[in-house]
Amino acid sequence: MPEEQVDKQVVHASHLNLFYGNNQALFNINLSFEKNHVTALIGPSGCGKSTFLRCLNRMNDLIEGVKIEGNIKIHNEDIYHPQTDIVQLRKNVGMVFQRPNPFPMTIYDNIAYGPRIHGLKDHKKLDEIVESSLQKAALWNEVKDRLHTPAKGLSGGQQQRLVIGRVLAVEPEIILMDEPTSALDPISTASVEELLQELKKSYTVIIVTHNMQQAARSSDFTAFFLNGEVVEYGKTSRLFTTPKEKRTEDYITGRFG
Numbered sequence: 001m002p003e004e005q006v007d008k009q010v011v012h013a014s015h016l017n018l019f020y021g022n023n024q025a026l027f028n029i030n031l032s033f034e035k036n037h038v039t040a041l042i043g044p045s046g047c048g049k050s051t052f053l054r055c056l057n058r059m060n061d062l063i064e065g066v067k068i069e070g071n072i073k074i075h076n077e078d079i080y081h082p083q084t085d086i087v088q089l090r091k092n093v094g095m096v097f098q099r100p101n102p103f104p105m106t107i108y109d110n111i112a113y114g115p116r117i118h119g120l121k122d123h124k125k126l127d128e129i130v131e132s133s134l135q136k137a138a139l140w141n142e143v144k145d146r147l148h149t150p151a152k153g154l155s156g157g158q159q160q161r162l163v164i165g166r167v168l169a170v171e172p173e174i175i176l177m178d179e180p181t182s183a184l185d186p187i188s189t190a191s192v193e194e195l196l197q198e199l200k201k202s203y204t205v206i207i208v209t210h211n212m213q214q215a216a217r218s219s220d221f222t223a224f225f226l227n228g229e230v231v232e233y234g235k236t237s238r239l240f241t242t243p244k245e246k247r248t249e250d251y252i253t254g255r256f257g
């Protein structure tokens with residue numbers, strides 16, 4: 001077994017190329033992601049990290065002119081197969097964005113939104129889901145007395161944990177995070193990083209970050225992207241201490257990017 005492979009891999013990208021019209025943004029990406037671990041995607045601006053992340057739940061389908069070659073499998077199922085149920089895929093592969101984006105409704109309704117969309121009407125069940133999702137997102141104690149107040153009244157850090165709770169409410173298996181703390185202050189950032197360590201016990205987490213300390217602190221594996229390619233992938237502890245590639249070393253020591 002290769003050094004880097006320690007557990008069950010749930011997501012496999014093979015020979016993935018992506019084009020925006022005539023511009024190729026991803027070049028032959030081959031990456032697999034370990035269940036119940038955090039993997040960080042790092043690299044300079046514009047190198048394709050977000051584009052790649054969006055491939056994993058087919059968010060790029062929404063962008064006109066995108067062409068994808070190669071394949072992505074989750075549990076051996078090709079997610080680009082014509083018969084893939086995209087609603088189901090996005091339920092299984094949740095996404096958290098850079099700016100917290102709670103819906104303009106109450107805290108309770110933000111969490112209940114997904115389960116309701118999927119047909120759940122039972123009030124008692126919804127109450128349970130709201131509580132357990134907010135517990136898992138480490139927000140319950142802060143909001144349990146004001147569940148029926150607007151979500152927009154929460155601080156930025158609380159809003160981001162609310163959004164994470166909203167993702168958890170539909171019971172995903174994989175959580176994608178695109179720079180989830182870049183709009184947050186250091187204390188809120190620390191609480192989201194702490195939460196990552198809890199989340200990975202139950203979920204597979206893939207996070208794009210510009211913050212090298214965050215990748216080093218919070219992830220088990222790291223993939224270094226440059227100009228649409230993966231230059232190096234490996235255990236975070238190894239990649240940050242003894243990178244195999246000169247370009248990785250230059251990036252993590254701040255020589256470029």
Ligand SMILES: Nc1ncnc2c1ncn2[C@@H]1O[C@H](COP(=O)(O)OP(=O)(O)OP(=O)(O)O)[C@@H](O)[C@H]1O
Binds near residue numbers: 020044046050051063
């Ligand atoms: N919707 C789009 N249409 C056309 N080109 C795009 C689109 N989104 C991204 N690109 C291009 O694809 C390349 C990769 O961009 P991407 O946003 O994936 O990089 P990134 O590494 O996530 O950057 P950042 O760290 O700044 O978010 C860039 O050249 C970008 O201009």
